[in-house]
Amino acid sequence: MLDSEPHRLVFATTGKDRQTIIDFSAHLSIHQGKPEWIEEYCSDMAAAFINGMAEAFPKAKHTVDKFHVMKLHGTIDVVTAAVINLSLRPQCLYE
Numbered sequence: 001m002l003d004s005e006p007h008r009l010v011f012a013t014t015g016k017d018r019q020t021i022i023d024f025s026a027h028l029s030i031h032q033g034k035p036e037w038i039e040e041y042c043s044d045m046a047a048a049f050i051n052g053m054a055e056a057f058p059k060a061k062h063t064v065d066k067f068h069v070m071k072l073h074g075t076i077d078v079v080t081a082a083v084i085n086l087s088l089r090p091q092c093l094y095e
Helices: 018-030 047-056 066-088
Strands: 040-043 061-064
Touching: 018 047, 040 047
Parallel strands: 040 061
Antiparallel strands: none
């Protein structure tokens, strides 16, 4: 976890699931931090991570990071091209 203003590391651990967020929340509390101080966060689209944030920091707003948005956009382009390719193939009327 990074503090966005001074860009310094606040917390590091393995994993990226609900437990990671619960561990960070506990770490924050030990150091006199409060859940309501977390106003926003940026992450990928991992459901476990997002659900953990919603549980531990219910007021925080979520933003999907740019890298994963662009990756998703690329995937959509590939699927669209495949669908177009399939629709342009001659259709067999008899099997």
